[in-house]
Amino acid sequence: MTMSRLEVQPTEVIDRSTTLRFRWNGKRFSGFEGDTIASALAAAGEHVFSRSMKYHRPRGILTADYWDPNLLVQVGDDPNVRAGHRLLEAGMDVGAQNVWPSLHRDIKAANGLVSRFLTAGFYYKTFMRPQRLWPAYERVLATFAPGGKVDPDTPHRYHDKRYSHPDVVVAGAGPAGIEAALAAAAAGARVMLVEHEHAVGGHLRYAHPEPARAALAELRAALAASDVEVLTDSTVTGRYEDNWLGIVQRSHPVAVERLIKARAKVLVVAPGLIERPYVFAGNDRPGVITSVAARRLINLWGVKPGERAVVFTANADGDAAAADLERAGVEVAAVVDGRDGRRVSAAQGPPKALEAVVAGGTRTEADLLVVAAGWTAPTSLLNMAGDRPVYDPAAARFFPSDPPGNVLATGGLAGDGRLDELRAHGAATGRLAAQRAAAVAHRYQARTARALAVTGDEPAWAADERAPLRRDRHPELYRSDTHGMVDLSEDVGSKDLVAAAREGYDSVELAKRYTTATMGSAQGKLETVNTVAAIAEARGETIAQVGTTVWRPPYAPLTLGALAGRMFEPVRVSSIHPWHEANGVRTIQAGQWIRPDHYGDPAAEVRNVRTNVGIIDVTPLGKLDLRGPDIPKLLNLLYTNKWSKLAVGKVRYGMMCAEDGVVLDDGVTGRLGPEHYLMTTTSSGAAGVWEWVENWLQTERPDWRVHVTPVTTAYASINVAGPKSRELVSRVVDGVDLSPEAFAYMEVRTATVAGVAGCFMWRIGFTGELSFELHVPAGHGLHVWEALMEAGADLGVGPFGLEGQRIMRLEKGHFIVGQDTDGLTLAPSTGMSPLIKLDKEDFAGLPELAWAADRQLPLIVAIQPDDPEIVPEEAAQIVRGDTNEILGRITSARMSPTLGRAVCLGQVEPELAAGGTKLTVLLASGQRIGATVMDHHAHFDPAGERLRG
Amino acid sequence: MLLVPCPNCGPRNSADLRYGGESHARPDPATASPLQWRGYLYLRDNPAGWLRETWYCRSGCRRWFTLERNTATNEFRDPPQPGDKRGSKA
């Protein structure tokens, strides 16, 4: 079989004046602008494009379009490119996939010799035991896996995403779809018309007779003059709740692919019909093609598909293909008419070619077999809308059943008819879609606060008064009297399905998964109905009785790039961040925040704080502004301790629990004025605590007068810590007496700092040192930070980061919610029982904590390894002696620069919590080390003299 | 994606909201038995059908509200008025 370029065809889409040069398996080829990769190769005489997935059988063109299972190729670093669809570009480097060492000498084709052993479930059955060989199996099988090569160094490409809110989306731009779009737009609807192929027109594009040509020109002109947004080379990949649609646009001028998330008011489904292959011996041999493929090759690309053909036809499209072949100079050696009950039984020849066709006992020499055996209705979008299409044996295909009112089908999916009848049905569908969309639009607008006021009542839901399309009779042609391939993507034959049914996998959903039929690159478009038919035959039932698999998204495969779109990864920085970056910061990402971890030597930062003074940017600390008379009530409800008597100017620590008594968050809250408080939360808990508070106020205590506003990023927060911190702060603060008597530990003042009014300042101490925490209006944060650095130069002021702070808080034994506690840590386990006031009337988690009061709970304790040099991993288990019985775990561990030894916090069973208890810690290496529970949480300065100074 | 009828904003993508789950009354902490309290914490009716549930319009009006949804069909009953109190089971 050879193919070659015909003389100019009136319908062709190629530009013969533009030659494109490319490579195929390393050799030079050329094609024309408008060619697909496959049509260019076919025109150059290539007829083997791939090797099949399991048996590595040579494969040629089958459908010459997106769904062709035999045309997956590698283009440069891009695997699994559909050569039947992808347009040829100059310089493309195209290669065959799944072949070794080459397309024409494929060693794995030996699989074909043992094909009777590679039956359904072969992999499941063969590679089960012994389990220890699984990794070895995996390595071997991976080299046999189909698909192209993914290059880990592939350059990043720009994928995009956008939202859209069209009134009507029409999926499929054949004559009915175009008419639907035009009619809907004419009725005032915003319409998006989505076409899978590179141009609109559907089957009219490759139909030769003149009426079709004129109709196509007319429809295209009307579209160009309309407001319809036309997306070609684009696919509606999924329909979800309330007509939420995924649309992948492969034809965007800027992005490689763009994913459109559209909320359509009405979806019109008009994908047309997909021609179904026929199952017989040798049906996957190169040279056996569908009638649509033959017509596309001849009429779109001017490619002669063979020299001598047999045509197996059961419908008018097959007849048209025969006419096209003769016009193209292909000798039609025989026509086997399926309407007369005749069948093709076998396609024979050497491995890579077709030599003869057997039908009705007659052998006809031919290098081309064109098959028109019937149609598959791609009802996918209807299935996704909840419809369960019904099989009509008289028409030999499925039809829509009862889709929801905002999903309408038209075109071949809805029935048959002359071109004018299909167009009329499309137009009626478009009008109905526009009417219903207007009702939905009215409802959305009326209910949306920001929208323009609507006028009039919501339009009535228009009744469906479309004249239905008829259904043409069609013979049920699925399998001949021989067995053949059902799923060419996955190499599943009709025999495999019969075997699966015999083994008990006789439900179509089970057989599909067991054999992988319909699970390959064609995703059921070509093979689903044949699969169902094979199972029905094996079960002795009808197709309607067996039913079909449910089509699920995506309609067509889409790349991970399209799904990922542009990367949106919001990151937060404080207003001091530019200083950190200019001063050698090593950052750490904590949630969304980019924070200073250290500036080169965290241990030195710790020593500087313990000796001189350090400043740390703690802006991410969660901050909530509280206003109103009922704040004490709110605080009493949220925290476990009591808040009614907190005086103005005072700060208190509190711990919050969820309703199950588990520690939720902690922090300090200060009273700035009579009805004005500032609450702080952990950095990671800021957003969650705010929602939690709003929930209480809105749903349980709506009568309380409290306003809560998140102000985390309204203030830059700077903690000034160390023995010289008072001296440093005094140099930048105006009008506040900083003496210990006037401004004591756990107090708050309003201050002007470095000329910035409206700052808050409080004395607290996470590091255990004398410290002042400044909260500065964020637009002046950098200014204040720089003022502190400048003013403290002679005091030895230096920045410290999160790591230094974590070391110092661990030296002090302060636990961190989420680090030293987890989702099961009840409040008493923190050792903070005195702060749990069970005599309060109510607070979140009270009942659970009351019941827990008598229970022995795990406790957080300070732990020191006996060998001061060993820092256990965080999450290292605490075990009983030489056993693996788990009695606790290390939750935090660091080398303390202050003490020169390892220090830890851990959670242990209650019987191990007493000071002096000897523990065994199991390290990740398997080594067991001794450790001792300390008397106090604080490894350093347990009396807390430094911070109160 | 489900379109949730926020009583304040209007129809919003469910991704704009946080699902608060089945609407549950909080028992009186002074008198609740462990069984009642843990029912409030952990037990849900999970019906296939009409369910009164809570949503938080986190990207929109930032208001909690309840509404009734049919879990089998995702149909919503007419949206309630804002300020509707949580805790009254359907």
Place this chain on the structure above:
Amino acid sequence: MADPPIFESPVVRSYETAGSGDLMLTDISATTKWLVRASGSVGAVAARLGAPFGSSSAAAGGALVLGSRPGEWIVLGTADAVAEAVEGLEAVDGADFVSALDWTHGRALFRITGRSAPRMLEKVCSLDWSDPMTPDGAVASASVAKVTCDIARNDAGGTPSYLVFCDRSLGQYLFDALIDAGDEFGLVVGPAGG
């Protein structure tokens, strides 16, 4: 002490700026902005401020009032105009419980102006930007490039224009995300203002 410090914008990277363009993004974070909240009977405050939830209005002194949430308003403009608009609100007759706080430092604020602004915004936000659904004067909150923002349409001489507010700490990220979204429409960065 030193001179009163200048306002540091959350947008700290420098950009090539242009005075005009078909699609322009401008950092106006320095604009004075206050948050006003009322609960209980909100009618008295609503009557004074106008701008029911979802809409905006101009205050007598020239401030712009956005009905950002039920019982919540954002008031923005020059410092004087905003001060005039919020003056005495907490004690307005008939009000139940009102609070007002200066949010200037808490929120980044950008303006996007141009005929292609809706097409740029639909790349980063799921709201329907059509005229009936988001007319001039409309106010909404939504996720923009995964950041929760307050958004107000505030057309300039018949050209669509949008104000976008977000947490200050996310300002630089969002500014860059908007530049990326606008690139295909020829977006230019305008000189920062207030």
